[in-house]
Amino acid sequence: MRKLMSNPILGKCLPWVLPILLIVVWAILSNLDVISRKILPLPQDVLFSFRDLLLSGKLIEHIAISFQRAFIGFLIGGGIGLVLGFINGLSSIAEKLLDTTIQMVRNVPHLAMIPLVVLWFGIGEESKIFLVAVGVLFPVYINTLHGIRSVDNGLIEMGSVYGLRSASLFWKVVLPGALPSILVGLRYALGIMWLTLIVSETIATNSGIGFLAMNAREYMQTDIILLTIVLYALFGKLADSIAKLLEKRFLQWNPNYQK
Amino acid sequence: MSTLKSSTHGVHLRITQLQKSFGEQPVLRGIELDVKPGEFIAIIGRSGCGKSTLLRVIAGLEPSTSGDIRINDHPVDQVHAETRMMFQDARLLPWNKVIDNVAIGLRKEDRHKAEAALDQVGLGARANEWPSVLSGGQKQRVALARALASQPKLLLLDEPLGALDALTRIEMQQLIESLWQQQPFTTVLITHDVEEAVVLADRVVLIEEGRIAMDRTVPFSRPRQRGNAEVAAFIDHILKRVMGITEVESRHEAEDLPYPLKKGS
Numbered sequence: 001m002r003k004l005m006s007n008p009i010l011g012k013c014l015p016w017v018l019p020i021l022l023i024v025v026w027a028i029l030s031n032l033d034v035i036s037r038k039i040l041p042l043p044q045d046v047l048f049s050f051r052d053l054l055l056s057g058k059l060i061e062h063i064a065i066s067f068q069r070a071f072i073g074f075l076i077g078g079g080i081g082l083v084l085g086f087i088n089g090l091s092s093i094a095e096k097l098l099d100t101t102i103q104m105v106r107n108v109p110h111l112a113m114i115p116l117v118v119l120w121f122g123i124g125e126e127s128k129i130f131l132v133a134v135g136v137l138f139p140v141y142i143n144t145l146h147g148i149r150s151v152d153n154g155l156i157e158m159g160s161v162y163g164l165r166s167a168s169l170f171w172k173v174v175l176p177g178a179l180p181s182i183l184v185g186l187r188y189a190l191g192i193m194w195l196t197l198i199v200s201e202t203i204a205t206n207s208g209i210g211f212l213a214m215n216a217r218e219y220m221q222t223d224i225i226l227l228t229i230v231l232y233a234l235f236g237k238l239a240d241s242i243a244k245l246l247e248k249r250f251l252q253w254n255p256n257y258q259k
Numbered sequence: 260m261s262t263l264k265s266s267t268h269g270v271h272l273r274i275t276q277l278q279k280s281f282g283e284q285p286v287l288r289g290i291e292l293d294v295k296p297g298e299f300i301a302i303i304g305r306s307g308c309g310k311s312t313l314l315r316v317i318a319g320l321e322p323s324t325s326g327d328i329r330i331n332d333h334p335v336d337q338v339h340a341e342t343r344m345m346f347q348d349a350r351l352l353p354w355n356k357v358i359d360n361v362a363i364g365l366r367k368e369d370r371h372k373a374e375a376a377l378d379q380v381g382l383g384a385r386a387n388e389w390p391s392v393l394s395g396g397q398k399q400r401v402a403l404a405r406a407l408a409s410q411p412k413l414l415l416l417d418e419p420l421g422a423l424d425a426l427t428r429i430e431m432q433q434l435i436e437s438l439w440q441q442q443p444f445t446t447v448l449i450t451h452d453v454e455e456a457v458v459l460a461d462r463v464v465l466i467e468e469g470r471i472a473m474d475r476t477v478p479f480s481r482p483r484q485r486g487n488a489e490v491a492a493f494i495d496h497i498l499k500r501v502m503g504i505t506e507v508e509s510r511h512e513a514e515d516l517p518y519p520l521k522k523g524s
Contacts (some may be wrong), residue, residue, distance in 0.1 A: 011315075117306040152350075154346065154350050157350075158344075158346065159363070160320070161318060161320070161338055161344045163409070174354070176355075177354075178356040253391070254391075
């Protein structure tokens with residue numbers, strides 16, 4: 001078994017066996033007419049509509065706008081979460097002042113704010129970016145705070161005996177010590193980012209991948225709906241891979257991430 | 260004591276009437292200690308006697324409740340720039356390579372000092388490895404190199420060898436002794452191990468219930484042979500004193516006087 005796992009080609013292929021198997025089963029079932037094509041279209045139909053949308057340039061347009069929303073929202077929400085996490089992690093006065101409020105707001109499901117957000121911002125870009133930012137903020141905040149709190153006190157003490165003062169202590173000891181936890185928050189936030197974007201794009205929008213799906217529903221184009229779902233799955237995987245890459249880059253000192 | 264001497268050798272450490280309490284609980288009850296520049300003293304005592312607290316107060320990590328600690332006649336109120344401390348655990352930063360751990364707190368242009376210190380403890384070849392791949396003894400050697408890289412005038416050792424196996428411990432003791440002989444920083448070693456105290460220190464100080472109960476100069480020349488009968492007898496004598504199995508009269512004296520035992524007995 002271990003010998004099999006150490007084969008590099010097999011190691012790269014193994015994670016994709018299950019998704020490909022799923023598509024094969026889908027292809028067989030729908031081609032044999034076991035499932036109605038109105039409910040589940042043929043895989044090749046999905047592929048054709050992918051080609052058509054790609055050639056017309058519409059797909060790229062919608063993907064680009066969705067990416068833009070996700071990215072800007074993530075940057076704003078993640079940035080605020082990170083800064084709040086640092087402030088509250090480093091100052092107990094700030095935590096006393098802010099944490100209760102943050103915990104109350106955190107427990108409001110941010111998607112429940114959609115009606116209000118639509119009233120505030122309309123169905124333009126702001127509403128989507130706002131929702132993504134709110135969704136991303138809390139996992140980043142909580143994990144940053146937890147990361148800073150769990151930095152080994154012995155290391156901080158060592159740092160102060162060895163001449164590190166507040167700024168250098170932060171950069172050399174506190175931040176690297178909190179980083180594993182911050183990256184967990186980042187990874188979790190990436191998932192929330194897609195989820196929020198999908199929901200907000202299907203409810204109130206006139207562009208983006210979610211709009212593509214909602215528009216297709218109006219015309220019973222199940223192939224396009226399915227295409228958007230596959231796209232979401234692939235983008236989710238992409239975001240996760242980026243997060244993993246970051247972990248590998250920044251946590252190479254950690255034996256758990258080596259190799 | 261001239262200032263020139265203090266800059267080339269270790270510092271002069273003087274502690275007078277030092278008291279430290281945690282809440283209502285007194286831990287140190289009037290410590291009097293004078294450590295000459297370049298002197299190596301060992302502080303022994305049972306756990307909970309306050310010896311680690313004393314070291315932390317000297318390091319400036321804990322404020323004293325009352326009394327006075329002076330390094331070269333300057334009162335200690337925070338972490339002193341020329342003091343370095345080794346802890347029981349190595350406390351290496353796991354996200355820094357070995358060499359960067361040693362160079363912590365050094366200026367960029369002083370990096371060669373870190374390399375030299377790492378060579379001194381025999382780990383120059385491991386400079387670019389992560390601390391996680393080192394053994395416990397190697398980690399403590401890196402911690403020692405880190406302490407020495409900035410050429411401290413006062414080295415505080417808080418049971419740094421307590422967690423090591425017997426062979427590694429003897430190796431480390433010899434290493435510490437030879438490095439101290441090369442650059443005689445003032446050293447305060449906290450230890451449970453009476454043999455370690457006698458082998459390494461110029462003076463052995465016993466703390467009991469927050470007071471100095473015994474202060475004895477070790478009369479043997481270096482390097483000290485563990486197997487030597489006189490050394491063994493001396494160790495045994497101090498061990499008995501620590502355990503409280505000494506003769507009734509000397510025990511009685513010990514409670515009142517800081518220097519209860521005759522030298523070389």
